[in-house]
Amino acid sequence: MTLHNQALVDRACLIVHGPDQPGVVAAIAALLTRNKGNIMSLDQYSSDPEGGDFFQRVVFHRPGLVAAMGDLEADLAQTLEPFGMNWTLTDQSVPKRMVVLASKSDHCLLDLLWRHRRGELPVTIPMVISNHTDTAEDVRTFGVPFFHVPSQAGPDKSESEAQILKLLDGNVDFVVLARYMQVISGDFLQKVGVPVINIHHSFLPAFIGAGPYRKAKERGVKLIGATAHYVTEDLDEGPIIEQDVVRATHAHSAEDLQRRGADVERAVLSRAVAWHAEDRVIRHGNHTIVF
Amino acid sequence: MTLHNQALVDRACLIVHGPDQPGVVAAIAALLTRNKGNIMSLDQYSSDPEGGDFFQRVVFHRPGLVAAMGDLEADLAQTLEPFGMNWTLTDQSVPKRMVVLASKSDHCLLDLLWRHRRGELPVTIPMVISNHTDTAEDVRTFGVPFFHVPSQAGPDKSESEAQILKLLDGNVDFVVLARYMQVISGDFLQKVGVPVINIHHSFLPAFIGAGPYRKAKERGVKLIGATAHYVTEDLDEGPIIEQDVVRATHAHSAEDLQRRGADVERAVLSRAVAWHAEDRVIRHGNHTIVF
Amino acid sequence: MTLHNQALVDRACLIVHGPDQPGVVAAIAALLTRNKGNIMSLDQYSSDPEGGDFFQRVVFHRPGLVAAMGDLEADLAQTLEPFGMNWTLTDQSVPKRMVVLASKSDHCLLDLLWRHRRGELPVTIPMVISNHTDTAEDVRTFGVPFFHVPSQAGPDKSESEAQILKLLDGNVDFVVLARYMQVISGDFLQKVGVPVINIHHSFLPAFIGAGPYRKAKERGVKLIGATAHYVTEDLDEGPIIEQDVVRATHAHSAEDLQRRGADVERAVLSRAVAWHAEDRVIRHGNHTIVF
Amino acid sequence: MTLHNQALVDRACLIVHGPDQPGVVAAIAALLTRNKGNIMSLDQYSSDPEGGDFFQRVVFHRPGLVAAMGDLEADLAQTLEPFGMNWTLTDQSVPKRMVVLASKSDHCLLDLLWRHRRGELPVTIPMVISNHTDTAEDVRTFGVPFFHVPSQAGPDKSESEAQILKLLDGNVDFVVLARYMQVISGDFLQKVGVPVINIHHSFLPAFIGAGPYRKAKERGVKLIGATAHYVTEDLDEGPIIEQDVVRATHAHSAEDLQRRGADVERAVLSRAVAWHAEDRVIRHGNHTIVF
Structure with a gap:
C-alpha cells in the first residue's frame, strides 16, 4: 500500500x-x-x-x-x-523513498532526519545504512531503521556493495551519500538504478587529494564551499545541483575550516535533496536545470 | 524614428x-x-x-x-x-527610455551610465536631471545630456517639479531616482504617468528619520542593506523590486557604513533597473512578481 | 566540583x-x-x-x-x-553554564543541543525550561534535564517567572531564549542577574506587531533576516550580537518564508551563543564589540 | 616633494x-x-x-x-x-603609488579609478599602462596619464616588459593587474621589485585552460567567483588576499556568467587593493594574514 x-x-x-x-x-x-x-x-x-x-x-x-x-x-x-x-x-502525494548512506560524521545525516521530521522534505526514509555504528542510536531515535554494513577491507568493495544493493532492492527511489566516505563503484551505480546524490567540500581553487582543509589553510583561502551533485562514474564530476560558500579568515584553524565546511555542507545537501524530491531538478548532459 | x-x-x-x-x-x-x-x-x-x-x-x-x-x-x-x-x-528591440534624477552623490548614477555603455541595460538615456551640478561633467563624458533644475526653496516644490515634468514630457518610459534627495509629491507622480524607481538604504531594524547611518552605528548593526522599489505616495513604502545587504562590524565608523551602503545601493539599483527594463517585474497590490 | x-x-x-x-x-x-x-x-x-x-x-x-x-x-x-x-x-577551561528557555518550536533549541554535543559550544547545559512539553523527549535524548513551567494565564507572569528563577538560582551563567514566546518582565531581568540572549526574525523594512511573515509576504520582501541580541527592558531593542539574511522571492508563501526564517534564526543564534560563551562579545552602551 | x-x-x-x-x-x-x-x-x-x-x-x-x-x-x-x-x-599620510596594468576590458580599471576619485583608496595613481588603447580616453578623463605599450608578438615578451619596467622605474609602490591579459615573466617580477596584485575568475570546481566560462556553463555551476592574490612565478597560485562569489543558474548564458563574473571581479579587486594600500595584508609563506 x-x-x-x-x-x-x-x-x-x-x-x-x-x-x-x-x-x-x-x-x-x-x-x-x-x-x-x-x-x-x-x-x-x-x-x-x-x-x-x-x-x-x-x-x-x-x-x-x-x-x-x-x-x-x-x-x-x-x-x-x-x-x-x-x-x-x-x-506528488506519493513521497519518494530516500535511503541515506553515512559513515562516522553525523552533521548531514541528522540535518536530513530532522528536516524530514519537521515536514520539510517530501520523502519517506526506509532506512539509513552506514559502514560505522556511531550514528545508530541517533537514527533510531528518529524512528528510522539503521543497518550496519561494514566496509570491506582492500580495494575490492564488491561484497559490501552487494549487501547494500540487497537492502536497497525494491525499497528506494533515490540514494543520498551523506558524507559516506567510501568510493562507489561504477558497477554499483549501474545496479542501483536510481539517482545517487553526493555532497562534498569545494574550494576556490580546488585542492585535490587527501587533507583538503589543511591545503586550504596553507593557501589561505577566504571562502569554504560545498557542492551537491549527482554521482556519475567520475566521482566528484557529476551534474551540480547546488553550491554555497561561507567566509574564512587566516584566524581559522584547519579544524575551524572543517567545522564551517560542515555547516555549509548540511545546508547545501538539504536544499539539493528537497529540490530532487520535489522533481525540480532535470539532468541534461553534465549539468542540471533547477526549477 | x-x-x-x-x-x-x-x-x-x-x-x-x-x-x-x-x-x-x-x-x-x-x-x-x-x-x-x-x-x-x-x-x-x-x-x-x-x-x-x-x-x-x-x-x-x-x-x-x-x-x-x-x-x-x-x-x-x-x-x-x-x-x-x-x-x-x-x-523587445525598442529600448525603454530611462531618465535619471540625481543630486550630489554619483555612485548610483555612474554605475547606471557605465552599465549602459557596457550594453548591460537595454535602455536609452535621453537625459539626466539633477538639482545640483556636481555630476554634470561626468554625465556628459558618457554622451548623455545633463539638465540642472535647482530645487525650489521651501516646502512647495511645484515649480521645480513643473520644470522637470516639462523636460520629461514625451521623452520617457520610466524614471530612476538615483539618490535624488528631494521628496516627490503625489501630484508629480500622477502627472509623470510612468513608473518611478527609487533606491534607499535599509537596516535591520529600521531607523527612521535623519542620520540613519549614525543610528545604525549606535545600535551596532551587523548588516547594511539597500532596497529598490517603485515609488508610491507613501515614499519609502512602495512595492519592493530588489534588496541586498553587506556585513558590518563594530570597527566600521558611520562613514564606513555609508560607503559600504553606497556599494550595495548601486548594485541593487542596477539590478532593479535591468529587470524593469526587460519587463521582468510585475506590480501587484503592494508587492512585485520578479521573473 | x-x-x-x-x-x-x-x-x-x-x-x-x-x-x-x-x-x-x-x-x-x-x-x-x-x-x-x-x-x-x-x-x-x-x-x-x-x-x-x-x-x-x-x-x-x-x-x-x-x-x-x-x-x-x-x-x-x-x-x-x-x-x-x-x-x-x-x-577558559571552565565552561559557562547555559540554560535554554524554549516554547513549541524546536529549530533553535535542537541546533544548540547538537552543536553542544559536537563540541562546538564551550558550555554546559544544566537544563532546558519550556512552557510547553513538545520538545521534552528530544531534549532528554541529549542527556539534558527538561523542566516544564507552564505559562501563567493573564498578563501577570510573576508566578511562572518566579518558578523559572528558582530553577535558575545558582545554576546559570547565561540564559538563551530559543524562540521562547513569552514576554520577559523587567523584574525578571533584574532578578536573573546574568546575560539573556534572544533571537528574533528581522525584515527590511521592519514589520511590527503580529503576523510579521504575512506582512513581509504582502510587501514582497526579497530578504528574510534574523537578529540575535542581548535582552534589555525594551524587548527587541537590546545590543545586537549577530545578524544574517537569506533570499526570498514572490514564489515563497508566508509558510516558506517562516521556514527559511527558521534556518537563518538557528544559524544566527548558534553563532551568537558561541561568541558569548567564548567571551568574544563586549556590551557597551546599546551596541556590542565582537572580537 | x-x-x-x-x-x-x-x-x-x-x-x-x-x-x-x-x-x-x-x-x-x-x-x-x-x-x-x-x-x-x-x-x-x-x-x-x-x-x-x-x-x-x-x-x-x-x-x-x-x-x-x-x-x-x-x-x-x-x-x-x-x-x-x-x-x-x-x-600613513604618504599614499602608496599604484600603477595599473590593463588590457581591453574596463570593469576593474574603472572601478579602481572611481573609488580613487571618491577617496576610498589611499593611493596615488601615477599612470595606467595598457597593451590596448581602448580605455585611453576614460583613463585620461580621470586625470590619470595613460601609456600604451603594445604586447610583443611571440612568446618572448622581454622587450615590452622592458618598456613597462622603464615606465615603472622609481614611480611605483605596487602594481595592479586589472584584467591584464598577458603572462608576466619571472624575470619581470624580480626586476619590478614591488608587490603585484592580480584578479582572476574562480569556480567551484576549477576549470583550467581557455574558455572557463563556457566550461562552467557546461558543468552547470551555481556560483561564479573571483580571487585577488599576489603574483608569484606560479601565475594563479600566489597568496590569496580576497575572494567572493555570486549565484548563477541554468538560465545564465556563458555571456551572463562572464558579466556577473565581471561584477564580482571588480568588487574583490577593489577590496584587495584598499587593504594592501592600508598595510592590512601580511604575506607569509603562500598565504596572507588580513587584519
Missing part, C-alpha cells in the same frame, strides 16, 4: 524535455486542459532561441488523479510522440 | 495577469502558435492553487514582428477578454 | 574596557609578561583616535593558571585602577 | 612578524609608549599557541611623526633585534 501525503493528493508533476520546437507549449497546455488539469505552477527554459533544448516542469491539480493517471499517460505518449519529447509524470 | 536593438529584432514580451482560471495557459499558447510566435522563455506564477492570481511572462520570436503587432494585439484582446485578463505586449 | 575542559586548561581570557589613554596597552602587556602569561591572541578596538573608548580581549596561556588566578587578579586591580578601566578575567 | 594626506598626518602603521615568543607584545607596547605613540588600533594573530608565528599590525598617532621617524626606526631595530622579528614602519 502506498503512503499518500494528504496535502498533495490530486497534485501531479509533469516534466517534459527534448528538442525545442514551435507548438509544444500549446500542445501540452491543451492536453492538460482537456484532461481537467488546472495548472498550479509552470517553469520553462530553452537553452537557445533557435534549435536548442526545451525543458518544462508543470505542477497541476486534477481531481481524482489516481484514477486518471492511465488516461493522462496515454494522452501524453500520443501527444508528445511527434515532438520526440521525453516526459515523466509523478503523483 | 524609433531606435531598434538589432539583436532583439522580432522578439516580443507578453505579460498577462488576472484571476487564475483553467484554460488560460492553453489559450495563450494556442494564440502564439497560430500567430507564428516561437516561445523562447516562459515564466508563470499563481498566488494560490485555487482562486488566486495568475501571472505570466512570455518572450517569443516572431519573424516580421513589427508588421504583425496589430494582428497580435487584436487576437490578444479577443482571446483574453473572456478571461478578464490584463495584458501588455512589447517589442 | 567544577568541570574543566582539558584542552583549555591554563588558558585565560582577559577583557579590558574603559576610557582610551596612552600607556594602557603597554601596562597590560607588561603585567602579563611579569605574570608568566604567554599571549595567544589579542584583539583591540578604540572607538575614536582621541578621547574614545578602549576595548581589548587577550587570551593567554599561563602554566598553573588555577593557582595563579588570585595573584593575577590582584595585579590587574592594582595596575588598571589608575586607568579607570573595567576588566574581567575568566578561566 | 611627497604628497601627504592631511587627514592621516602623524599617523603611522607598524607591522611586526616573526617567531612567537613571550614578551614581544609588551616590548612593542613599551616602545610605543616611550616614543609618545598613542595606539589607535592593534591587531594580532599567532598561528599556534606554542612555537608558532606572530603577526601584529599597530596604527598609532605620534605628534611630529615625520621628525620622529628616525628615532622610532632606531628604537625598533634595537628593541626587536633580540626577538628576531621583521618589521616595517610606514607613515
Whole structure:
C-alpha cells in the first residue's frame, strides 16, 4: 500500500524535455486542459532561441488523479510522440523513498532526519545504512531503521556493495551519500538504478587529494564551499545541483575550516535533496536545470 | 524614428495577469502558435492553487514582428477578454527610455551610465536631471545630456517639479531616482504617468528619520542593506523590486557604513533597473512578481 | 566540583574596557609578561583616535593558571585602577553554564543541543525550561534535564517567572531564549542577574506587531533576516550580537518564508551563543564589540 | 616633494612578524609608549599557541611623526633585534603609488579609478599602462596619464616588459593587474621589485585552460567567483588576499556568467587593493594574514 501525503493528493508533476520546437507549449497546455488539469505552477527554459533544448516542469491539480493517471499517460505518449519529447509524470502525494548512506560524521545525516521530521522534505526514509555504528542510536531515535554494513577491507568493495544493493532492492527511489566516505563503484551505480546524490567540500581553487582543509589553510583561502551533485562514474564530476560558500579568515584553524565546511555542507545537501524530491531538478548532459 | 536593438529584432514580451482560471495557459499558447510566435522563455506564477492570481511572462520570436503587432494585439484582446485578463505586449528591440534624477552623490548614477555603455541595460538615456551640478561633467563624458533644475526653496516644490515634468514630457518610459534627495509629491507622480524607481538604504531594524547611518552605528548593526522599489505616495513604502545587504562590524565608523551602503545601493539599483527594463517585474497590490 | 575542559586548561581570557589613554596597552602587556602569561591572541578596538573608548580581549596561556588566578587578579586591580578601566578575567577551561528557555518550536533549541554535543559550544547545559512539553523527549535524548513551567494565564507572569528563577538560582551563567514566546518582565531581568540572549526574525523594512511573515509576504520582501541580541527592558531593542539574511522571492508563501526564517534564526543564534560563551562579545552602551 | 594626506598626518602603521615568543607584545607596547605613540588600533594573530608565528599590525598617532621617524626606526631595530622579528614602519599620510596594468576590458580599471576619485583608496595613481588603447580616453578623463605599450608578438615578451619596467622605474609602490591579459615573466617580477596584485575568475570546481566560462556553463555551476592574490612565478597560485562569489543558474548564458563574473571581479579587486594600500595584508609563506 502506498503512503499518500494528504496535502498533495490530486497534485501531479509533469516534466517534459527534448528538442525545442514551435507548438509544444500549446500542445501540452491543451492536453492538460482537456484532461481537467488546472495548472498550479509552470517553469520553462530553452537553452537557445533557435534549435536548442526545451525543458518544462508543470505542477497541476486534477481531481481524482489516481484514477486518471492511465488516461493522462496515454494522452501524453500520443501527444508528445511527434515532438520526440521525453516526459515523466509523478503523483506528488506519493513521497519518494530516500535511503541515506553515512559513515562516522553525523552533521548531514541528522540535518536530513530532522528536516524530514519537521515536514520539510517530501520523502519517506526506509532506512539509513552506514559502514560505522556511531550514528545508530541517533537514527533510531528518529524512528528510522539503521543497518550496519561494514566496509570491506582492500580495494575490492564488491561484497559490501552487494549487501547494500540487497537492502536497497525494491525499497528506494533515490540514494543520498551523506558524507559516506567510501568510493562507489561504477558497477554499483549501474545496479542501483536510481539517482545517487553526493555532497562534498569545494574550494576556490580546488585542492585535490587527501587533507583538503589543511591545503586550504596553507593557501589561505577566504571562502569554504560545498557542492551537491549527482554521482556519475567520475566521482566528484557529476551534474551540480547546488553550491554555497561561507567566509574564512587566516584566524581559522584547519579544524575551524572543517567545522564551517560542515555547516555549509548540511545546508547545501538539504536544499539539493528537497529540490530532487520535489522533481525540480532535470539532468541534461553534465549539468542540471533547477526549477 | 524609433531606435531598434538589432539583436532583439522580432522578439516580443507578453505579460498577462488576472484571476487564475483553467484554460488560460492553453489559450495563450494556442494564440502564439497560430500567430507564428516561437516561445523562447516562459515564466508563470499563481498566488494560490485555487482562486488566486495568475501571472505570466512570455518572450517569443516572431519573424516580421513589427508588421504583425496589430494582428497580435487584436487576437490578444479577443482571446483574453473572456478571461478578464490584463495584458501588455512589447517589442523587445525598442529600448525603454530611462531618465535619471540625481543630486550630489554619483555612485548610483555612474554605475547606471557605465552599465549602459557596457550594453548591460537595454535602455536609452535621453537625459539626466539633477538639482545640483556636481555630476554634470561626468554625465556628459558618457554622451548623455545633463539638465540642472535647482530645487525650489521651501516646502512647495511645484515649480521645480513643473520644470522637470516639462523636460520629461514625451521623452520617457520610466524614471530612476538615483539618490535624488528631494521628496516627490503625489501630484508629480500622477502627472509623470510612468513608473518611478527609487533606491534607499535599509537596516535591520529600521531607523527612521535623519542620520540613519549614525543610528545604525549606535545600535551596532551587523548588516547594511539597500532596497529598490517603485515609488508610491507613501515614499519609502512602495512595492519592493530588489534588496541586498553587506556585513558590518563594530570597527566600521558611520562613514564606513555609508560607503559600504553606497556599494550595495548601486548594485541593487542596477539590478532593479535591468529587470524593469526587460519587463521582468510585475506590480501587484503592494508587492512585485520578479521573473 | 567544577568541570574543566582539558584542552583549555591554563588558558585565560582577559577583557579590558574603559576610557582610551596612552600607556594602557603597554601596562597590560607588561603585567602579563611579569605574570608568566604567554599571549595567544589579542584583539583591540578604540572607538575614536582621541578621547574614545578602549576595548581589548587577550587570551593567554599561563602554566598553573588555577593557582595563579588570585595573584593575577590582584595585579590587574592594582595596575588598571589608575586607568579607570573595567576588566574581567575568566578561566577558559571552565565552561559557562547555559540554560535554554524554549516554547513549541524546536529549530533553535535542537541546533544548540547538537552543536553542544559536537563540541562546538564551550558550555554546559544544566537544563532546558519550556512552557510547553513538545520538545521534552528530544531534549532528554541529549542527556539534558527538561523542566516544564507552564505559562501563567493573564498578563501577570510573576508566578511562572518566579518558578523559572528558582530553577535558575545558582545554576546559570547565561540564559538563551530559543524562540521562547513569552514576554520577559523587567523584574525578571533584574532578578536573573546574568546575560539573556534572544533571537528574533528581522525584515527590511521592519514589520511590527503580529503576523510579521504575512506582512513581509504582502510587501514582497526579497530578504528574510534574523537578529540575535542581548535582552534589555525594551524587548527587541537590546545590543545586537549577530545578524544574517537569506533570499526570498514572490514564489515563497508566508509558510516558506517562516521556514527559511527558521534556518537563518538557528544559524544566527548558534553563532551568537558561541561568541558569548567564548567571551568574544563586549556590551557597551546599546551596541556590542565582537572580537 | 611627497604628497601627504592631511587627514592621516602623524599617523603611522607598524607591522611586526616573526617567531612567537613571550614578551614581544609588551616590548612593542613599551616602545610605543616611550616614543609618545598613542595606539589607535592593534591587531594580532599567532598561528599556534606554542612555537608558532606572530603577526601584529599597530596604527598609532605620534605628534611630529615625520621628525620622529628616525628615532622610532632606531628604537625598533634595537628593541626587536633580540626577538628576531621583521618589521616595517610606514607613515600613513604618504599614499602608496599604484600603477595599473590593463588590457581591453574596463570593469576593474574603472572601478579602481572611481573609488580613487571618491577617496576610498589611499593611493596615488601615477599612470595606467595598457597593451590596448581602448580605455585611453576614460583613463585620461580621470586625470590619470595613460601609456600604451603594445604586447610583443611571440612568446618572448622581454622587450615590452622592458618598456613597462622603464615606465615603472622609481614611480611605483605596487602594481595592479586589472584584467591584464598577458603572462608576466619571472624575470619581470624580480626586476619590478614591488608587490603585484592580480584578479582572476574562480569556480567551484576549477576549470583550467581557455574558455572557463563556457566550461562552467557546461558543468552547470551555481556560483561564479573571483580571487585577488599576489603574483608569484606560479601565475594563479600566489597568496590569496580576497575572494567572493555570486549565484548563477541554468538560465545564465556563458555571456551572463562572464558579466556577473565581471561584477564580482571588480568588487574583490577593489577590496584587495584598499587593504594592501592600508598595510592590512601580511604575506607569509603562500598565504596572507588580513587584519
